[in-house]
Amino acid sequence: MAESEFDIIQHYFSGRQPGRADVVAGIGDDAALLRVAPGSELVVCMDTLVAGVHFPESTAAAAIGHKALAVNLSDLAAMGAEPAWATLALTLPASDPDWLRAFADAFFTLADSHGVQLVGGDTTCGPLAVTVQAHGFVPAGQALRRRGARPGDRVYVTGTLGDAGLALHEGVSVPPGLQARLDFPQPRIAAGLALRGQASAAIDISDGLLADLGHLLEYDGLGATLQVDAVPRSADFLAGLQPLGAAGEALFYELPLAAGDDYELCFTVPEDRCHAVQRRLAEIACAGTLVGVIDEVPGIRCHRSTGEPYHPSSSGYRHFNEAG
Amino acid sequence: MAESEFDIIQHYFSGRQPGRADVVAGIGDDAALLRVAPGSELVVCMDTLVAGVHFPESTAAAAIGHKALAVNLSDLAAMGAEPAWATLALTLPASDPDWLRAFADAFFTLADSHGVQLVGGDTTCGPLAVTVQAHGFVPAGQALRRRGARPGDRVYVTGTLGDAGLALHEGVSVPPGLQARLDFPQPRIAAGLALRGQASAAIDISDGLLADLGHLLEYDGLGATLQVDAVPRSADFLAGLQPLGAAGEALFYELPLAAGDDYELCFTVPEDRCHAVQRRLAEIACAGTLVGVIDEVPGIRCHRSTGEPYHPSSSGYRHFNEAG
Numbered sequence: 079m080a081e082s083e084f085d086i087i088q089h090y091f092s093g094r095q096p097g098r099a100d101v102v103a104g105i106g107d108d109a110a111l112l113r114v115a116p117g118s119e120l121v122v123c124m125d126t127l128v129a130g131v132h133f134p135e136s137t138a139a140a141a142i143g144h145k146a147l148a149v150n151l152s153d154l155a156a157m158g159a160e161p162a163w164a165t166l167a168l169t170l171p172a173s174d175p176d177w178l179r180a181f182a183d184a185f186f187t188l189a190d191s192h193g194v195q196l197v198g199g200d201t202t203c204g205p206l207a208v209t210v211q212a213h214g215f216v217p218a219g220q221a222l223r224r225r226g227a228r229p230g231d232r233v234y235v236t237g238t239l240g241d242a243g244l245a246l247h248e249g250v251s252v253p254p255g256l257q258a259r260l261d262f263p264q265p266r267i268a269a270g271l272a273l274r275g276q277a278s279a280a281i282d283i284s285d286g287l288l289a290d291l292g293h294l295l296e297y298d299g300l301g302a303t304l305q306v307d308a309v310p311r312s313a314d315f316l317a318g319l320q321p322l323g324a325a326g327e328a329l330f331y332e333l334p335l336a337a338g339d340d341y342e343l344c345f346t347v348p349e350d351r352c353h354a355v356q357r358r359l360a361e362i363a364c365a366g367t368l369v370g371v372i373d374e375v376p377g378i379r380c381h382r383s384t385g386e387p388y389h390p391s392s393s394g395y396r397h398f399n400e401a402g
Numbered sequence: 403m404a405e406s407e408f409d410i411i412q413h414y415f416s417g418r419q420p421g422r423a424d425v426v427a428g429i430g431d432d433a434a435l436l437r438v439a440p441g442s443e444l445v446v447c448m449d450t451l452v453a454g455v456h457f458p459e460s461t462a463a464a465a466i467g468h469k470a471l472a473v474n475l476s477d478l479a480a481m482g483a484e485p486a487w488a489t490l491a492l493t494l495p496a497s498d499p500d501w502l503r504a505f506a507d508a509f510f511t512l513a514d515s516h517g518v519q520l521v522g523g524d525t526t527c528g529p530l531a532v533t534v535q536a537h538g539f540v541p542a543g544q545a546l547r548r549r550g551a552r553p554g555d556r557v558y559v560t561g562t563l564g565d566a567g568l569a570l571h572e573g574v575s576v577p578p579g580l581q582a583r584l585d586f587p588q589p590r591i592a593a594g595l596a597l598r599g600q601a602s603a604a605i606d607i608s609d610g611l612l613a614d615l616g617h618l619l620e621y622d623g624l625g626a627t628l629q630v631d632a633v634p635r636s637a638d639f640l641a642g643l644q645p646l647g648a649a650g651e652a653l654f655y656e657l658p659l660a661a662g663d664d665y666e667l668c669f670t671v672p673e674d675r676c677h678a679v680q681r682r683l684a685e686i687a688c689a690g691t692l693v694g695v696i697d698e699v700p701g702i703r704c705h706r707s708t709g710e711p712y713h714p715s716s717s718g719y720r721h722f723n724e725a726g
Contacts, residue, residue, distance in 0.1 A: 102443060102545075103545070103547065106548075107481070107547055107548050108447060108477040108478075108480040108481055108548065108604075108605060108606060109445045109446055109447035109477045109478060109480075109481045109483065109536075109538075110445070110446050110447070111443050111444070111445055111481070111540070111545050112443065112444040112445075112446065113443055113444070113542075114438040114444055116440045119426060119435050119436065119437055120435070120436040120437070120438055120444070121433045121434070121435055121436075122433055122434050122436065122489065122521070122522060122535075122537075123432060123433035123434070123522060124489045124490075124491050124522055124523050124524050124533075124535065125491075125524050126491040126493060126524045126526045126533070128493055128526050128527070128528035128529075129528075130528070131526060131527050131528050132526070153432040153433045154432075154433060156432040156433075157431070157432055157433045157435070159433065165446065165448045165535060166448075167448050167449075167450040167491070167533040169450060169452055169531060197446070198446060198447060198448060199448050200448050200449050200450045200533070202450045202452050202455060202456070203452070203455050204452035204453075204454070204455050204529065204531060205452075205528065205529040205531075207493060207528060207529075207531055209448075209450070209491040209524070209533040211446075211448065211489060211535050212433075213446075214433075216435070218437075221426075221427070221435050223427065223431055224430075224431050224432065225431075280432075281432060282432060
């Protein structure tokens with residue numbers, strides 16, 4: 079590596095942000111020193127992105143810098159947490175100033191937009207991989223959890239699903255909006271905060287709606303019925319499918335249900351709170367769409383608007399290089 | 403990968419430890435939920451180990467599992483922090499049950515010995531790399547820092563130096579004790595706690611004494627004079643050098659000063675507190691050796707016991723595969 083670890087940190091990652099009042103010491107000591115306000119619980123999550131596994135090797139540095147933080151902020155959003163700090167472990171095959179500048183710029187743009195300060199990390203030489211840990215706060219006892227759904231609760235999703243999956247799909251001429259959904263996912267922080275005290279359970283959709291809703295249901299041994307035509311799809315998604323004919327029709331169902339990487343929230347709401355939730359989401363201009371209902375029969379049953387059952391061809395997350 | 407991410411986590415990393423009272427939710431949700439006691443500051447650090455860079459590809463899984471946590475606990479020790487939680491990002495080329503069991507057993511053995519609970523993380527497919535974030539506490543305002551040394555302060559190190567460096571040195575028949583120092587470093591948590599309120603500054607020695615003392619000095623624009631014959635060396639280290647003749651004589655100085663991976667602490671103490679520090683370290687059976695003194699002239703000057711100056715041939719950390 080042409081530059082030493084210290085040079086890299088100094089040049090691209092230090093002194094880039096205003097300091098938060100709760101950061102006693104950030105980058106530059108053996109560890110960061112941080113303050114958690116009394117009455118708050120600390121929420122921490124960690125996700126790794128590996129080149130060739132979680133993103134194609136050709137992915138732009140800016141997209142990697144954004145996404146490495148975004149996928150973690152999405153986990154905080156699913157907990158209803160307010161983001162505060164991040165740490166970054168960056169493993170690089172070589173020190174490329176242009177790459178580092180683009181990576182860092184995108185990382186800090188997203189961090190600054192959510193008031194997140196980078197407080198530490200590690201830069202090492204090796205095959206390209208990025209691990210970020212995000213830290214946030216919730217008032218004690220108010221975190222959204224995967225557990226907590228009850229039979230009769232309504233199942234909602236934010237935004238639209240299938241966009242990132244279509245952008246990754248081979249042979250598709252990808253509208254720019256879909257590529258941006260894949261490369262620059264926007265974590266649903268405001269929605270997570272709006273759902274505190276309202277949603278009975280929540281999870282972020284990183285592995286696909288069926289897989290992630292499945293994780294949510296398994297805690298309480300519950301099931302759900304989904305209206306697959308109600309799952310929200312974007313205009314770009316529909317436009318991207320149009321030239322594909324019959325293959326497009328299959329993807330119309332498959333991608334919103336089973337493709338990952340959209341980083342929307344899936345959450346459940348007791349029936350008597352649905353109006354309040356819809357109002358809160360409208361106030362922050364976040365689409366929240368009713369897609370199903372929780373019941374006591376384990377498993378997920380899918381139906382079309384015609385009433386006939388829909389049988390998904392896959393239900394789990396596949397890394398982009400396993401698709402086919 | 404033969405097993406899915408969830409299977410791996412379930413089989414090897416869940417339900418392995420008693421729960422700490424300050425962990426509201428650990429592994430299994432989108433994020434962990436944690437409580438920090440009022441009056442405590444949170445101390446966090448993150449280090450990555452990459453196969454072929456930070457350890458030879460042939461390193462045993464147990465050594466990797468131990469060391470990935472140990473190097474982070476060493477950073478907490480240097481801050482005078484009491485360890486509490488860890489998160490683990492494990493990137494693996496394949497799912498090998500024997501490897502995972504050995505890795506996890508060693509990780510949890512060290513974690514349990516310091517009361518550290520694994521509260522989250524991520525398992526991904528890719529070239530072998532391990533990132534750990536460790537979390538600990540210090541009473542507000544009492545953390546040891548890299549800054550704070552004053553001219554006249556004495557420079558100390560814990561334990562012995564050069565052991566790991568000699569174990570990595572080519573052409574050396576390595577005594578078992580040295581290999582253990584390299585593979586299973588013991589973080590100086592108890593020493594860090596004993597030094598709170600006594601040491602004026604501290605750092606852990608991961609990159610070599612000269613390099614790490616240099617980091618400590620640069621904050622305050624200070625320098626130091628070191629007595630290189632006073633730097634503590636182990637009996638195994640001296641025995642390992644004996645067959646090497648003249649080459650061994652050079653290594654006698656070079657390795658304790660410039661080789662990394664020993665994970666001892668280097669710390670400074672105002673002269674009037676030296677007796678108290680020696681007594682505290684003796685109480686926890688930790689060797690603390692006086693090796694130099696801080697002065698106002700930037701840089702580090704080395705002297706032998708004869709009084710003549712010693713000029714180090716290298717002063718920085720070299721990854722094992724850059725040595726030679």
